Amino acid sequence: MQDPAFRTMTEQRRRRLRRMVEDVLLLPLALLLEFLERVIWDGAKALLELVSRLAVVARLRRFLQKLPPLVVVFLFLIPEAIDHLSGFWATVLFVKGNWLAATIVAVFIKGFAILLGLWIYQSCEETLMSVRWFAVAHDKVIVARDWVLDRTRPIRQRLRLAARDGERGRLARRLAAWRQRIAAAMNRPAR
DSSP, X not given: OXXXXXXXXXXXXXXHHHHHHHHHHHHHHHHHXXXXXXXXXXXXXXXXXXHTTSHHHHHHHHHHHTSOHHHHHHHHHHHHHHHHHHHHHHHHHHHTTOHHHHHHIIIIIIHHHHHHHHHHHHHTHHHHHTSHHHHHHHHHHHHHHHHHHHXXXXXXXXXXXXXXXXGGHHHHHHHHHHHXXXXXXXXXXXX
């Protein structure tokens, strides 16, 4: 029979090891989410806000908002499907050694599909959330994202501090300068 203190220490070691493995596995996902949220998502929202000022786009937005919820969901899922298919296509091209075509597909086709899906989401968020299964799926994705970000917050904070120091600090300054240029071009204050 094992000593209870030994068993407790063994369980604590297992929990610590499991948590460390989870953190290591979740870190790339957290970094991707951080990049997507801070760079891609914020930039895309700013770009779409600028485009939405066009009269034609504003009329199209009002038209979409009047459509039935299931039609809006279908229209939202089309660019989402194109996004995933173009990612697969870009991966196949990259594996075949055609990195230039893979980059073009990833940047232009995938980028356009993401922007279109985001625009539909922003334009019709209330309508999309009125579809029960869509709202449930949306909420589960948000909960999963928040869980990953909460679990990896200490690691991401250390990486942010490291990026501000030394040689990597130059990258942070460059990104800040780009954010300021984009904000100035859009007549908005930089964060």
